[in-house]
Amino acid sequence: MIGWLQGERIDSWEQGSRKGLLINCSGVGYEVQLAERHLHRLSDGSHCTLWIHQVQKDDGCSLFGFPERQERDLFRILIAVNGVGPQMGLSLLECCNPEELVNAILEGDLRRLSQAQGVGKRTAERLAVELRERLASWSQRSEAPLSLVDRSDVKALPIQAEALKELEVTLMALGYEDLEIRRALRAVAAEESKPEASDGDAWLRESLRRLSLEAG
Structure with missing residues (x-):
């Protein structure tokens, strides 16, 4: 080879x-x-x-x-996902540089991933779900680590820290994945009629509504 x-x-x-x-x-x-x-x-x-x-x-x-070994290794990780062939893997790396691509996967940014030629919503979801943990650990082991996405998107939400913690624990107990929860929370926060920062119950109701819409 x-x-x-x-x-x-x-x-x-x-x-x-x-x-x-x-x-x-x-x-x-x-x-x-x-x-x-x-x-x-x-x-x-x-x-x-x-x-x-x-x-x-x-x-x-x-x-x-x-040109860089790290990018070649990232390409190999991408094409290991079912339904992602070499041309699609190259298209993803054409659409984003390695750091942007890793962050898009870790954030579950389906819109960004779907900008690559041939990548639809289902494939973008599969990339985000299957590669989130692997890319995080791979990036930490690489010789020139990519800057990983932190949880600043969640910390910046207009909800009190204690209410946020309880909300995430509840949603995870219901079986939702971290990236699904984060997407739902960001969507709720973007609404004009978003709940009050201290109203954890209202945030939970709206988050569940968002999650059910995505599942449908």
Whole structure:
């Protein structure tokens, strides 16, 4: 398996929506697909180093290249999710840089994730649910950790801290996931007629209403 290439860019190629480089490595030319935002970094004749993910299929082999190892590793995590193939994984990394993408997944920002070509709401939800814990622990282990999203979005809600704590405990006891709860709380806070900061019962009712709407 090819995991890393170092050589000279001798040409670029384009096939439909796919774009990449032809790289001369010790007299052998490798066609490597890249995100478009990476293509602009390299001009013909320039020396380049790429971390590679190789996909082997019956009809041939495809190489996907990334300037940084961390981004290649993130790509591998993305395509391990059911329904997310290499092209969709590259599309996600085209739409967001690695830090933005990790934060979007940890926050459950489905709108941001769905901006990537081919990513619908169901796939965005699957990414957020399946990768939240894995990406948090992976980011902490990586050589150049990404800045993880904190809980400032929840702390900034117009609700008293004690009421917020009880509300989150209650919703988790009802079986809701953390990212579902956070999305519901943000939606309630955005309403003009949001509950009073001290009215935990009203926040609970409105949050449950929001959660039931999403489930429907």
